Amino acid sequence: MTTLNACFRGQLGDFQLDFEFSIPSRGVTALFGPSGCGKTTLLRCIAGLNFLPEGKLEVDGEIWQNGKQFMPTHKRPIGYVFQEPGLFAHLNVKRNLTYGRRRAGIKSSNDNELHELTGLLGIDHLLERDIHALSGGEKQRVAIARALLMKPRLLLMDEPLSALDQDNKNEILPYLEQLHSHLEIPVIYVTHDRREVERLADHLLLLKEGSIIAKGEIGELLTRPDLPFGRAQDAVTVLDGQVRHYDARYGLSTLQIEGGTLEVPDQLGPTGVYKRLRIASTDVSLSHQEALNTTILNRLPAVIWKILPTDGPSLNILLRIGNMGEGSPLLASVTRKSVEQMALKEGQQVYAQIKGASLLGSSSTTQPRAHCMTPLIACE
Known part of the structure; x- marks a missing residue:
């Protein structure tokens, strides 16, 4: 069930906007694109901080905006996490967390909800600590908890890791993944970091110059031949697999x-949970027949879908796993010489040999992470 339908078109200052999309009832939707493409502007439109006279926004069947019918920001049940945590330095962690709830008139008979959330984000031992004594990653986790304690129906995150160094990013990412598997609300996540998209996103809106140029499930968009991801020399495939x-x-x-099985080192969790894998295109080779005398365990039948040019000496081969190409997409980086010598062509059945697959994150869920995205609202 789609929970948010949006359409924002028109002039905003010097910026011409053309945004129309829908997102599902849960999961992380990433807004991705270069600086100045409109990611934060779109987030501010959803929050009601920017106003377009012809804009439309519907959440769970409730109209937040329809032309001049406009719900102000303070009445929208959203949580907003900015690049900087914006915590009150004169309050300790617990008082920062409860301040917004008191101001909004949200009452709680006990602290169970607070302790459950702080435990999930790994800040339960910090409740009495002063803000100046926290690391950058700890401050941002407090900011996320503060936003969620407001009981939002939608969580907006505007490049929450961009102000952190790499160590603090590495510290906070596992908590964001853990949070993902527990949240029952949609998250819209702004970033220009492809690794964050690969690791966290279920769905992707690709932005350019104030417009959405592509939207869909993350695994499909990272391998689409008409988008820059699939043509990059460092292209990757992201797959969600069930243990x-x-x-x-x-x-x-x-x-x-979809279309086969993979064997991956380590015990990844109980039967039935889903795990996300990242496969570099350079870790995938091709053969006409299944090679049995090899140390490579993962050898999957596949069909060549598209042969994509790159800026380098290799070509990216877009495959579909399965004897009939009915499964997941997969990218392989192959030299032009190998393509010619093997006479590789679109529609041909081959075997994909996967030399390595890295586990993305540590969270587990019993539900597949991806759901389809379909437009349900139109701008007139």
């Missing part, structure tokens, strides 16, 4: 993906 079995003798987990 089916653990072989204790060899220390390997079997993950079910």
Whole structure:
């Protein structure tokens, strides 16, 4: 069930906007694109901080904006996390967390909700600490908890990691993944960092010069031949697989993906949970027949969907896993010489040999992370 339908078109200052999209009832939707493409502007339109006379916004069937019918920001049940945490230096962590609830008139009979959320974000031991004694990652986790304690129906995050150094980013990312599997509300996440998109996003809105040039499920967009991701020399595939079995003798987990299975080192969790894998295109090679005398465990039948040019000496081959190409997309980086010598062409059946797959994150969920996105609202 789609929960948010939006359409923002028109002139805003010197910026011409053309945004129309829908997002599902849960999961992370990333707004991705270069600086100045309109990511923060779009987020501010959703929050009601920017006003377009012809804008439309509907959340769970409730009209937040329809032309001049406009719900002001303070009445919209949203949580907003900015690049800087914006905490009150004269209040400790717990008082920062409860300040907004008191101001909004949100009452709670006990602290169970607060302690559950702070435990999830790993800040429960910091409640009595002063703000100046926190690391950058800890401050941002407090800011996220503060936003969620307002009981929002929608969480907006505007490049929440951009002000952090790499160590603090690495510290906070596992908590964002953990949060993802627990939240029952949609998250709209602004970033220009592709690794954050790969690790956190279920869906992607790709922005350029005030317009949405592509939208859809993350695994599909990262491999789409008409987008820059699939043509990059460092292209990757992101797959969500369900744990089916653990072989204790060899220390390997079997993950079910669309069109086949993969064996991945380590015990990844109980049967039934989903895990996200990142596969570099340079870690995928091709053969005409299945090579049995090889150390590569993961050899999957696939069909060549598209041969994509890159800026380098190799070509990216877009595959579909499965004997009939019915499964997940997969990118392989192959030299032009190999393409010619093997006479590779679109529609051909091959075997994809996956030399390595890295686990993205540590969170687990019993539901697949991706859902389709379909437009439900139109600008007139």
